[in-house]
Amino acid sequence: MHSQVASLLILAIPIACIVWTFTHEEIFSEVHNYCSDCSKKAKTFAQKKFFYLFTCEYCFSHYVTVVMLIITKFHLLYDDWKGYMVAGFSLVWIANIYMSLYNRVRVTLKKEKIEADIIEEEKKKL
Numbered sequence: 001m002h003s004q005v006a007s008l009l010i011l012a013i014p015i016a017c018i019v020w021t022f023t024h025e026e027i028f029s030e031v032h033n034y035c036s037d038c039s040k041k042a043k044t045f046a047q048k049k050f051f052y053l054f055t056c057e058y059c060f061s062h063y064v065t066v067v068m069l070i071i072t073k074f075h076l077l078y079d080d081w082k083g084y085m086v087a088g089f090s091l092v093w094i095a096n097i098y099m100s101l102y103n104r105v106r107v108t109l110k111k112e113k114i115e116a117d118i119i120e121e122e123k124k125k126l
Helices: 002-024 026-041 045-052 057-072 081-125
Strands: none
Touching: 002 026, 002 057, 002 081, 026 045, 057 081
């Protein structure tokens, strides 16, 4: 059981990394913007949802998790299909916690940098 929990916590890291990079980072901004536009302008419900899944970190994390489960054959608690279901939803949940924590750290760092820049500007004016 300890091994499964450790695997769960570790496997969630690359899932969070892939999802965050694709949905938030500049390197994929063109793809993200294209998918966002297509999602808003699509004529059918299926098209809207297909393109939306590439812009929503929570939605996209489910698909990345499915790929990760296929690659690793990781299961949790059960040895059959139920183990894959439990593992899948657990990985999504943990990966999204990681992304939330990462986002919180980034916001805090940006805030501190802005505050430092303001203090520096005020010192230059004096």
